[in-house]
Amino acid sequence: MERKAEIAHRCLLLDKSEIARGWHLFELEAPLLACAEPGQFVHLRTGCSSDPLLRRPISIHYADAAAGRIRLLVQVSGRGTALLARSSPGEELDLLGPFGRGFPFLDEAAPALFVAGGIGMAPLFFAAAQRQRAGLPFEFILGGRSSAFLPPEEYFLDHGFAPLTATEDGSRGLRGLATALLEKRLAEANRPGRIHACGPMPMLTRVVELARAAGVPLHLSLESRMACGVGACLGCAVPVKVQGNIEYRRVCRDGPVFDGEAVCIGN
Amino acid sequence: METDPRLALDLAGIKMRNPLIAASGCYGFGFDYLPWVDPRDWGAIALKGMTLKPRAGNPPPRLAETPSGLLNAIGLQNPGIDYFLEAIRPRLGELGCPVIANIAGESVEEYRELAAILDRVAEVSAVEINISCPNVRRGGISFGQDPATVEKLVGAVRRVYRGPLIVKLSLEAGDIAAVARAAESGGADILSLINTLKGMVIDVHSRRPLLGNITGGLSGPAIRPVAVRAVWEVAGAVSLPLIGMGGIASAEDALQFILAGAAAVAVGTANFVHPHVAREICRGLQRYLDEQGMGHYSELIGAARG
Incomplete structure (x- = not known):
């Protein structure tokens, strides 16, 4: 074989x-x-x-x-x-x-919105760079503790885009959280076609609320303690809603990117 | 890899290419590694523990890494026997190696019912009775501690299952040799040992147990010396062939269990680090046989016992 x-x-x-x-x-x-x-x-x-x-x-x-x-x-x-x-x-x-299964619909024409909290920017950067190369529209929201805990702005500019940034101490961009930028953005008339988010759990919880209120499809990249990485051990389970019931899915194999409506975060 | 007759065995009716078994719970239903790892690298694959009804499993976190070890509390998440028969059974032939079904119940009747169903499933080469899962509230380990209960349970399964019957033992039993003898009296063909050891980790930042289930089962190299000792002890107490396991990651580790008295060995946690571990261990065993000028690995079974 x-x-x-x-x-x-x-x-x-x-x-x-x-x-x-x-x-x-x-x-x-x-x-x-x-x-x-x-x-x-x-x-x-x-x-x-x-x-x-x-x-x-x-x-x-x-x-x-x-x-x-x-x-x-x-x-x-x-x-x-x-x-x-x-x-x-x-x-x-x-x-x-x-x-694992990555971010879906990265090649669609409708504008994408990436929302990254801290090191959660790692996979979203790759997704954004792919859309940048394909000439597809997107925006990138980045949140972090402080400017020193984020890559320099040139790091993004080298790949042709500038994230909208929020830091908790105000040392770069808005003083506050990435989700405040998201809330402001979703209040505008021209909504994005889709949101992809990755970051700490409190941020993702808020992103789920905001995306749901705005009616924008959401995809979340989740983290978990992991053993096998291929779906065999069931160690990295996250709860998801399946027809009203809670079932566990594997972050490694069924994710790490999940439908924001299905996965049970803060609800 | 090429089949080496020096490693082949008939383990109480399970015809195995080599003495390596993928340990239950660490290899799903055999398919998760399929795109990358040839299942025929294994002598047999033990499937994830199954119950009559589907089980959702324990809330996360389910894993905690410990020094040279892994604490898990999966909680027997499985789709239930009906799904197994319908969706998994028809695919088992793809694996090309013997398959061992691992069963867990909350009552003697449930174990009996599962075994009776599997008696009619030709794709399953053997049944392993899990009386040692530390991560479920009812069943599992609660059956594995008292010799009289074990003998009754194994006897009930024996009456309805005609194929090779494995009983998986726990060290949580105060006297593992007594439980082993009870399983032998009940009609087991093979004993496998050891299951994980119950342990826990506390998160000092949240000041709460780290695992969702509070406690979990410890596996990996950390438990290996304890497992070798258990095999040594049980090999002296029963005449059944043994499957030794507990932290095996190399040919040298496997040889320790064989020399202590195991006829076969199972590899669990090491798959997560080295997906090609079965192939590597087989090669290491072949090298050892070459170096020692031995005709068959079985000459080594229990050889450390003098």
């Missing part, structure tokens, strides 16, 4: 830089992963011992199919990601993937 695809990849780390406080940008030579779609993730080993034991799911931040390269944006949030942040160019990283 021929296997259809590779699952395990040893990828050369070409470049690594800290583009915001605690955010490490990895550029990897990964020809077989460069065909990944926005919203998909790779499952990354953080060391070579049994501790930490599990891989870490990391969204693909950008993929350049022609160059055979991918970028990952890793925020240090625990022991695994701290170990990853210590790796150096020239090393090989151990990746599985690409896994």
